[in-house]
Amino acid sequence: MDKQINTVKAAGAIGAHVSGVALADIAHSDAVYAQVRQAIVEHEVLFFRDQERTPQVFASFAKRFGEVLGHPAYVTVDGADDVQILESTPENPSKIEVWHSDMTFMPMPPSFTLLQGQIIPAHGGDTLWASATAAYDGLSAKMRGFLDSLVAVHDFRQGFRESLAEPGGAERLADAIAANPPVEHPLIRTHPESGRKGIYVNALFTSHIKDLKPRESEQLLSFLYRHIVTEEYTVRLNWQPGTVAIWDNRSTQHKPINDFLPQHRLMHRVTITGDRPC
Secondary structure, eight states: OOOOOEEEESSSSSOEEEESOOHHHHHHOHHHHHHHHHHHHHHSEEEEOSOOOOHHHHHHHHHTTSOEEOOTTOOEETTEEEEEEEEEOSSSOOOOOSOBOTTTTSSSOOSEEEEEEEEOOSSOOOEEEEEHHHHHHTSOHHHHHHHTTOEEEEOHHHHTHHHHHSTTHHHHTHHHHHHOOOEEEESEEEOTTTOOEEEOOOTTTEEEETTSOHHHHHHHHHHHHHHHTOGGGEEEEOOOTTOEEEEETTTEEEEEOOOOTTSOEEEEEEEEOOOOOO
């Protein structure tokens, strides 16, 4: 008999803890995978504790959700090319410290991101997520109507400004810049599985709103960035070695809290190909 997953909500608007299954169960059982897929669409981010930390097992689990999508700026695990390495040390600290949705600079950004804790600091290093659908629902009807027709521009260069400013950074990322020109996405995105609408701009990659004057765009984006991360729309995870989080990039944003240095933090990540936002 296939296992039944157990879910317990982690916060009011977003997030759930899943128990009763291992990553291998999900990788090898269609019925268990279907339960997890339904749960991720409902809760937008899921947390699994005490999971096996083998990269190959993690990759097999991730591939249940679709085709793996690489990232031009990250190296991968030897022997598990689908698994990206996110590592922060005193010599090479993390540079991403703002709320964002992954890789929205692409015409077809990832649907899901999966992250597993490998080396976790003794304190600090939590991650926050926010529900862009709950944030949309929290707007007035008139504001929702105004936003529904707008288009925003997303740009790889904006998200990697610090890396580009480093010595040799422009040369190292030249191919990625050439392969990722600015793209346009609807400011309000309809989720292809749940049908819910969500705010689809983020402070890391969104450069401006099309057809608005620069000051109008700046002020409206500033409001939306603050609104999306209203505390009632968020959830926070304290990592442990082996903990896995999977989240829906189509309806969430997330933010790492880089309060753990000079401690070492090492994570494994897989991103899954998505569809064109509409």
